[in-house]
Amino acid sequence: MSEHPRGRFDLQPSPDAERAFEDARTRGRLHHAWLLCGPEGVGKATFAYRAARRLLGAVPDPSRGPLGSRPDDPVCRLISAQSHPDLLVLERLVDGGKTKKSISVDQARDLPEFFSKSPSQAQARVAIIDAADDLNPNAANALLKILEEPPEHGVLLMVTHAPGRLLATIRSRCRRLAFPVWSHDALRRLVLDRSDIDGDEAERIAAMAAGSPGAALALSGGPALDADRLARRWVEDGAVDRAEQQKIADTFRGPEGQARFDTLMDRLIAAVKAQALDQPPGQGSDWADLWSRLSELPDRTAGLNLDRGDALAGALADLARVKTQSRDLGRGRAA
Secondary structure (H helix, E strand, C coil): CCCCHHHCCCCCCCHHHHHHHHHHHHCCCCCCEEEEECCCCCCHHHHHHHHHHHHCCCCECHHHCCCCECCCCHHHHHHHCCCCCCEEEECCCEECCEECCCECHHHHCHHHHHHHCCCCCCCCEEEEECCHHHECHHHHHHHHHHHHCCCCCEEEEEEECCHHHCCHHHHCCCEEEECCCCCHHHHHHHHHHHCCCCHHHHHHHHHHHCCCHHHHHHHHCHHHHHHHHHHHHHHHHCCCCHHHHHHHHHCCCCCCHHHHHHHHHHHHHHHHHHHHHCCCCCCCHHHHHHHHHHHHHHHHHHHCCCCHHHHHHHHHHHHHHHHHHHHHHHHHHHC
């Protein structure tokens, strides 16, 4: 898997957004709250950490873009270690190996206390919310109080994948920065620059990433790429060996099992989607229905605490049925 956004230094999500932010900062017109808008995976959180490093005093490194800085800078090292006293990050907590569904009001209530204190090492205090879409209703209301009474030396950076779902009173008090999807060529160059993958594989990853540099980087990593190859083989090539299936299910145990299951299901869903879109007109309904069922499976498995190996077995049995139906339909049309 790709590294966390706090550890990315060579990825510049949007030069236009960086120039706009840096221009506002250098001219002394920095807004107290910024809404970073765009589809999931286009680099909004990466931008938030790049901006936070600059606000907290990291020495600029122009070779890495307008908000670039070096990984060995003392400020950057504190941020990477999650130990900078002037940075607060709100994100969904992990409890017992499971990520909670929302950012709680108790987390949001940390903001007033954090911003009430003077900066200890920098000229400002910075809070990142990743993502504002995850705030539960009470947490959103707690955030609104901060926006109504902006802190004197505070800057709030809020990631949002769906700004229309936020309270209008929150949106109206923030300055927006838009993060567009990346072009296919830009994603291909990113993959080639950041990995040992060859050109053909980079082309495929760029197509699968659908405009998301985060997805492209994740797919470039060994586990995600291996999972994608496996999922495509299951969808395209035939039956799944039971011994192989059991061996894979065994990897779903332990603290890292959830991540492996999620990665494999993500790539299986993507492979089924591609198959559905590739069907002739009027013949893709079975594949589309399978895509819909599989898309709901990871959340249902986590929500009901189902066995991940059993969930995979059910998904593959469902896949086998659809492949048989599709094959029989093709034979019937040929006859």
